[in-house]
Amino acid sequence: MSLKSERRGIHVDQSELLCKKGCGYYGNPAWQGFCSKCWREEYHKARQxxxxxxxxxxxxLQREEEEAYASSQSTQGAQSLTFSKFEEKKTNEKTRKVTTVKKFFTASSRAGAKKAQEKTPKQGQLGRERNADNILRDLKEIFTPSWELASPSEALAGKLKEIQEAKAPSPAIHRQASIETDRVSKEFIEFIRTYQKPGQDIYKQCKLFLDTMSHKRDLSIEEQSECAQDFYQNVADRLQTRWKVPPxxxxxxxxxVEKYIMTRQYKYVFCPETTDDEKKDLAVQKRIRALHWVTPQMLCVPVSEEIPEVSDMVVKAITDIIEMDSKRVPRDKLACITKCSKHIFNAIKITKNEPASADDFLPTLIYIVLxxxxxxxxxxxxxxxxFCNPSRLMTGEDGYYFTNLCCAVAFIEKLDAQSLNLSQEDFDRFMTGQTSPKKQESDSFSPDVCLGVKQMCKSLDLLSQLNERQERIVSEAKKLEKDLIDWTDGITKEVEDIVEKYPLEIKPKSQALAAIDSENVENDKLPPPLQPQLHPAPTPWCS
Structure with missing residues (x-):
């Protein structure tokens, strides 16, 4: 199925979802584009x-071996003809003597010897009988349903097991059976009672299938799948042709029947160790983690998560696709895919105010899976x-949604730069985590975008700016530290040079200067210094 990337998004023609043989049913990448019916026909043709x-x-090879053996026998026979006749004569005489002695003690020795000779075939005849048995066994395997094939020893072991369980049921078996298995068994018994005789036949066929499969654990998963598909087809044919049950x-x-059978077979056939299913799971998970940067705009997803109802639908769709892993019956897993797809269609319808198209559904499903x-x-x-009933995968909404999920997984595994309309350089940088797609500016938001998304983008932009500022500050701080160290070293060198050029000389302390009249001995004979005197102001004359 070719997946295309166009301007308006991912596009898959509906004709590409159908079986490539042209039968009108849905195909599947796991069946090389065929539907279940055509795939089985092609598989049987290749097998035949x-x-x-x-x-x-x-x-x-057998003819060549017989010719070589005949040639070697003719060569050896010519060389040992005389010796062989002698040995044959000696053996016949010995046998005759023994027979003569025995006939006195046994009444029917001749008849017994004759019967023994009749029961002992020649070597060539024995080989031909074994070859005939092998041919019959091969033809039986070809024309007998695979789920009915069981060796006599296996059938005997199954019968002995049934007898032992009927006589003394082991408590350990009941303890090991899960609660869900017991519940499904009770529901199945209650259901087949409504069908009366056809229900009894259904139950008998189911028990026979489960007993047969319990002895076929060593088969490959493809052969077990073929047994299950043959069983489904055989039961449906019996109900329609033998019991005339309405469609x-x-x-x-x-x-x-599928629910009852697969609930019991789940732990044996889901992700078995003989396959590489687990390896593929890890590869897909790693691929999806590496594509965490893919935005709805790159996939042209017509869904606006800013609308509360649409956001709830997206959350429900993600929950349904995750819940698929917790189911044990293929039909229940398909139901989870169908519910997820319906939530996607409702989200697209609410966003666009018109019914969703198939071209809108697939990109949104890819986004949900991512x-x-x-x-x-x-x-x-x-x-x-x-192991799902093939009629569900070939027609109906379950088959359509499942086929789209397979296409979505195939697209994710082959996602490249051209699919997202990106350059190879940008795609490589996004995949390696060197950078992330540029966020939308606040001015470029559409009017219907909610405030929470705008605030989130603004916060992310602010964090990006703060990160850049922090890196710039750290760089400037390191530069300043280096400049301070260089300045300190420069000042220290200049001081050392000056000190070396002009060494410091410390002179002795000089004596204090004496007073001018310190040497006058007659200082004590001098009169005291004059003191200022205050005189009263003169009294004015009165006339």
């Missing part, structure tokens, strides 16, 4: 061709593909 080639090869009741019965990163995604897809 391989069996025919192996048969022809075996016959040719709607047949579909309902097959849903219950945002949710569902656990064990590949294992769940493979489990549904292998």
């Amino acid at each position: 061709k391989q069996i025919q080639e192996d048969w022809e090869l075996a016959e040719r 709607e009741k047949v579909e309902k019965a097959m849903d219950e 945002k949710g990163n569902p656990p064990r995604l590949q294992s769940n897809i493979q489990y549904i593909t292998r």
Whole structure:
């Protein structure tokens, strides 16, 4: 299925979702683009061709071996003819003597010897009989449903197990059975009672299938899947042809059969160790984590999460796709995918105020998968593909939504720069984490964007600016520290040079100067100094 990237987003023609054989049913990438029915037909053709080639090869090798053996026998026979006749004569005489002695003690020795000779075939005849048995066994495997094949020892072991369980049920078995398995078993028994005789036949077929599969654990997962698909087809045919059950009741019965069978087989066939499903799960999870930077605008997703109702729908869609891993029945896992898809369609309808189209659905589904990163995604897809009732995957909304999910996973695995309309350089830098896509400016927001998203973008821009400022401050601080160290070293060197050029000389302390009249001995004979005197002001004359 080719996935295209256009200006308006990711586009997949609806014709590309259908079976490439042109039957009108939905195809699946796991079946190389075929639907379940056409894939099984192609698989059986390839298998029959391989069996025919192996048969022809075996016959040719057998003829060559017989010719070589005959040639060697003729050569050896010519050389040892005389000795062989002597040995044959000696053996016959010895046998005749022994027979003569025995006939006196046994009444029917001749008849017993004759019967023994009749029961002992020649070597060539024995080989031909073994070859015939092998041929019959191979033909039986080809034309008998695989889920009915069981060796006599396996059948005997199953019968002994049933007898032992009927006589003395072990408490350990009941303790190991999960609560869900017991609940499903009770619901299945209650359901088949409404079908009366067809219900008894359904229950018998289911028990036979489970007992057969319990002895086929060593089969590959593809062979176990083929057994399950053959069983579904056989039960549906029996209900329609033998019991004349209406189609709607047949579909309902097959849903219950799948639920009963796969609840018990889940732990054996989901993500088995013999496959690389777990490795694929880790690769997809790692890929989705590396694509965390992909925005809805890059995928042209027509969903506005700023609308509260749309945001709730997106959260519900992510929850449904994650919840798929907790289910055990393929039909329940398909139901989770269907609910997720319906939430996506509702989110698109609310955003655009018009019914959603298929071209809008696939990009949004890719965005939901990238945002949710569902656990064990590949294992769940493979489990549904292998063991789901094929009629659900070929038609109906379940098959349509499941096919789109497979396309979404295939697109994520092959996502490149051209798919997102990016340059290879930007795509590589985003994938390595060197940078992230530029956020929208506040002026470029559409009027219907909520305040929370605007504030979030403003906060992110502010954090980015603060980060740049912090880096610039740290750089300037380191530069200032270096300048201070250089200035201190320069001042120290200048002081040392001056001190070396002009050394410091410390002179002795000089004596204090004496008073001018300190040497006058007659100072004490001098009169005291004059003191200022105050005279009263004269009294004015009165006339």
